Amino acid sequence: MKKYISIEKYLKMQTIGKENNKKNKIFRYVLTISCLIIFIFSIYTLVKWHLNNENIKHINKEIEENTNINNNNEDGEFINPPKNENSNYYYYANFPFYQVNFSSLSSINKNTVAFIYIKNTNIKYPVVQASDNNYYLNHSFYQDKNEAGWIFLDYRNNLNNLNDNTIIYGHSRIDGTMFGTLKNTLTPSWQSDLNNYVIYLSTPKENMLFQIFSIYTIKPEDYYITTNFNSSYEKQQWINTMKTRNTAPTNTEVNINDKFLTLSTCYHNSNKRIVVHAKLIKKQKNLS
Numbered sequence: 001m002k003k004y005i006s007i008e009k010y011l012k013m014q015t016i017g018k019e020n021n022k023k024n025k026i027f028r029y030v031l032t033i034s035c036l037i038i039f040i041f042s043i044y045t046l047v048k049w050h051l052n053n054e055n056i057k058h059i060n061k062e063i064e065e066n067t068n069i070n071n072n073n074e075d076g077e078f079i080n081p082p083k084n085e086n087s088n089y090y091y092y093a094n095f096p097f098y099q100v101n102f103s104s105l106s107s108i109n110k111n112t113v114a115f116i117y118i119k120n121t122n123i124k125y126p127v128v129q130a131s132d133n134n135y136y137l138n139h140s141f142y143q144d145k146n147e148a149g150w151i152f153l154d155y156r157n158n159l160n161n162l163n164d165n166t167i168i169y170g171h172s173r174i175d176g177t178m179f180g181t182l183k184n185t186l187t188p189s190w191q192s193d194l195n196n197y198v199i200y201l202s203t204p205k206e207n208m209l210f211q212i213f214s215i216y217t218i219k220p221e222d223y224y225i226t227t228n229f230n231s232s233y234e235k236q237q238w239i240n241t242m243k244t245r246n247t248a249p250t251n252t253e254v255n256i257n258d259k260f261l262t263l264s265t266c267y268h269n270s271n272k273r274i275v276v277h278a279k280l281i282k283k284q285k286n287l288s
Contacts, residue, residue: 056148056177059141063105063126069115072099072207076284080257087253089211091194093282097207098200101288106204109141113159116151116168117200120190121181127168127201129153137171148173156227159203162280163227164235165260172265172274179265182274185215191248199261199278205286210261210278213252216245217267217274224275225262232256242277254279 073096082089100115105126114127128150130136136152138145153159154167170179184190199210218224224242229235235256243254258279267274 056140056146056173060125060177063108063141069101070099072097072284072287074284074287076207076209076282078282079259079280080255081281082253084253088194088251089253089281092198092209092211095198095209097209097282097284098202099207099286099288100202102204102286109143111143113153113203114168115202118182118185119196119198120193121184122176123151123179123181125151125170125178127151127153129155129157131155133169148178151178154225154227160205162259164229165225165227165238165262167225167227167262167264169264172267172269179263179274182263182265182276183267185212185248185276186217186274191215197250197252199263199276201261202286206283207286208280209282211252211281212248212276212278213250213254214242214246214277215248215250215275217247217272218245219272224277225264245275252279 076097078093081093098115098117102112102115105112105115109126109128111128111130112126113129115125116127117124126141128136128141129152132155133152136150138147138149140146140148141150149171151168151170154169157163157166159166170182172178172182173180185196190196197212199212201208201210223238226238229238239254239256239258261278261280263274263276265274266272
């Protein structure tokens, strides 16, 4: 038996159908526009990332061409040497200094305060310092806008009169620039080479050697970037904590009379940091 519907009901169904079709068209239109916006933004981001990288490569090439860098075997001052003559301190303290002529670097950027080098990484950069820790997150060595940023010293630190803990930051770039290869320090192959455990830091006034004593990853915090301690007890507690966190096969003797250097960067774009701690073992006046 056929079921009939009224004219009113039929017209109502037709109206609802048209409204649904209209809504579907609007939804498809909004979805298409949204996808197009996302696509354009993705292309823009990729192009911007590529241009930033090309800019950094250009800067690095110019720095390399205009910077006179030499190994320096001249004697320096041993800093807080251990009484144990068999300590690996003396092995690392005999490494040559890394000497840099800062005149050309300072002419490019007057904020240049140091030069850092770590073996078996791409870390070989002038270090800059601003009045805050934000500026060089998105400005290059040329001080132009660049999301790659630059390698920079914590604004609280003074390399002419070292704090208890000197901190240097940089972005972890996928292409290996800036602190992108600091992650090498986490690998067994890097850690198995004993010659890697020295950080070379030169300033316009001094050349310095720092011996690494702790390498680890951790969620962001303020504790490991403490620059000065209020007491010997606080400093010893900090040392104990940093040594406990260490994941590398180091055997570095550390005490409250040491001056420290800390490197910090992001870890695989996650909410974690790669942290490297080292202690000052030797220095000399910059002979350039």
